[in-house]
Amino acid sequence: MIPFLDLKSINARHRDDLLDACSAVIDSGWYVQGKFLKIFEREFSEYCGSMHCIGVANGLDALTLTLRAWKELGKLRDGDEVIVPANTYIASILSITENGLIPILVEPDNLTYNISCSGILSGLTAKTKVILPVHLYGKISPMREIMAVAREHNLLVLEDCAQAHGAVLDGVRAGAWGDAAGFSFYPGKNLGALGDAGAVVTSDPELAAVIRQLGNYGSAKKYVNNLKGVNSRLDELQAAILSVKLKSLDNDSNRRRAIAKEYYERINNPYIDITPLGGLDHVYHLFVVRSRFRDELGEFLTDKGVQTLIHYPIPPHKQEAYSDLNDLCLPITELMHQEVISLPISPVMGESDIDVVIASCNNFRI
Numbered sequence: 001m002i003p004f005l006d007l008k009s010i011n012a013r014h015r016d017d018l019l020d021a022c023s024a025v026i027d028s029g030w031y032v033q034g035k036f037l038k039i040f041e042r043e044f045s046e047y048c049g050s051m052h053c054i055g056v057a058n059g060l061d062a063l064t065l066t067l068r069a070w071k072e073l074g075k076l077r078d079g080d081e082v083i084v085p086a087n088t089y090i091a092s093i094l095s096i097t098e099n100g101l102i103p104i105l106v107e108p109d110n111l112t113y114n115i116s117c118s119g120i121l122s123g124l125t126a127k128t129k130v131i132l133p134v135h136l137y138g139k140i141s142p143m144r145e146i147m148a149v150a151r152e153h154n155l156l157v158l159e160d161c162a163q164a165h166g167a168v169l170d171g172v173r174a175g176a177w178g179d180a181a182g183f184s185f186y187p188g189k190n191l192g193a194l195g196d197a198g199a200v201v202t203s204d205p206e207l208a209a210v211i212r213q214l215g216n217y218g219s220a221k222k223y224v225n226n227l228k229g230v231n232s233r234l235d236e237l238q239a240a241i242l243s244v245k246l247k248s249l250d251n252d253s254n255r256r257r258a259i260a261k262e263y264y265e266r267i268n269n270p271y272i273d274i275t276p277l278g279g280l281d282h283v284y285h286l287f288v289v290r291s292r293f294r295d296e297l298g299e300f301l302t303d304k305g306v307q308t309l310i311h312y313p314i315p316p317h318k319q320e321a322y323s324d325l326n327d328l329c330l331p332i333t334e335l336m337h338q339e340v341i342s343l344p345i346s347p348v349m350g351e352s353d354i355d356v357v358i359a360s361c362n363n364f365r366i
Contacts, residue, residue: 002344002353004307005188009348014244018194021240031236033216040239041199043246044183047166049176050201052208055234056215059162059184062198063095065232066158066180067130069210071099072227075156080129085115086317086333088134092160093316095182096132104128105317105325107332111275113288114141117149130156135164135174137311138190138256138285139278143169143177150178158182163285165191166253175201185242190256190285191249193238252347256284259345259354263287266358271366272297273339286311290339293366298341304360309342 011018025036037055045053056062070076078100084092086105096103106119113136120131131150133141143159150157157178164174165183175181185197200211210227213220218229257278264277273290288311291297298308315337317325343357 001305001307002349002356004309004342004344005346006348007187007192010192010346011194013348014248017244018241021244022237025236025240028236032233034236036236036240036243037234040234040243040246043243044199045201047246047249048173048181048201050181051203052201052205054200054202054208054211054215055239056198056200056211057232057234058196059182059186059198060091060095061215061230061232062182062184062200063092063132063158063160064098065211065214065230066182066200066202066207067095067099067101068214069207070130070156072210072214073206076101076129079127081123081125081127082130082132083115083120083123083128084132085119085134085136086328086330087113087312087315087336088136088160089162089312090316090319090321091162091184092132092134093322097322101130102127103325105328105330105333107330108136108336110332110336112139112141113137113275113336114139115146117142117145120146120149124153128153128155130158131178132158132160133178134160134162135167137288138163138167138283140164140167140169140174140177140281143172147177162186162189164283165189165285166249167283168280176203179204180207185238190252190283191242191245194241195238197234197238197242199234253283255347256345257282259349260284260287262354263343263345263358267361269362269364271364272361284345286342287345288340288342289361290336291341292339294339294341296366297361297364300364301343301357301360304356304363306357306360307344310340311342312337312340 041053104123106123109116159178159181162184167174180202185193215232218227
């Protein structure tokens with residue numbers, strides 16, 4: 001079976017360096033809020049092109065704490081609206097509702113899967129205070145246009161970069177476009193830790209300071225709590241591991257792009273729809289195709305030894321957790337969730353595996 005994502009092989013490439021990093025943390029005797037976190041925060045902020053990086057426990061916390069910090073700073077209040085693409089992973093929505101804010105779900109662009117300016121404008125009201133573009137599957141949203149809309153309407157912009165580590169649009173990396181950005185380093189991400197991990201990047205020093213306090217029990221000084229915070233910190237071990245893997249991120253992204261190029265050029269089946277090829281603005285965290293016969297295609301590929309996944313089978317507004325949104329009519333989003341299927345793509349895929357995936361896709365018939 002060709003695995004959807006072979007994490008063991010991905011991390012095996014770095015085994016010696018990862019073991020050295022873990023040993024260095026163990027030998028240091030300091031495991032939370034230490035030098036390895038500071039090193040990674042500096043490296044990742046510089047990599048993204050932002051002034052500050054704050055390590056947190058996971059990607060959901062990165063988004064949630066940023067919105068919470070804006071509330072603490074008086075820029076948001078309960079009941080304010082946040083525009084977000086309807087086809088995102090539920091974490092984007094959870095970060096909004098956790099803060100007493102209202103998610104305004106808008107339809108994505110049918111080709112890129114990302115939020116569009118027309119979608120944003122369709123959801124704009126007097127209560128709108130934030131745009132939360134999600135760089136889905138690894139492709140940056142149209143950020144130049146989005147930032148223009150934000151400036152015109154005095155809106156904050158929080159990028160959800162959980163799938164877009166290292167993507168570049170017009171010379172600017174994902175995470176450096178908006179007022180802040182949330183990253184996940186879940187093990188399966190393009191830059192993945194060996195456990196849960198996340199970060200916020202921003203060039204706003206006041207926002208960075210408040211987020212750091214909120215994630216540390218609301219404290220900037222030990223035993224002095226200025227805010228009602230939480231415990232959400234990126235630990236030393238994961239920070240050291242991420243520093244090791246950050247060094248190969250751009251090479252891994254280029255390999256993903258090369259595989260995607262082969263898929264685009266060689267998969268030719270009327271039952272499989274493939275979106276247009278991306279450039280540096282796409283890092284192919286996922287390679288997603290669509291089919292009216294998605295379930296049959298998935299079963300066929302499984303029989304041929306190709307593992308696939310669905311990102312995502314149920315849109316957020318149809319989840320039981322958001323029963324108050326179940327009556328929303330979002331036909332573009334709903335059709336996407338009925339048709340999308342993700343093919344294997346990773347920096348450790350060999351040419352023979354790529355050939356099998358392509359041949360299997362081309363042999364699918366109804």
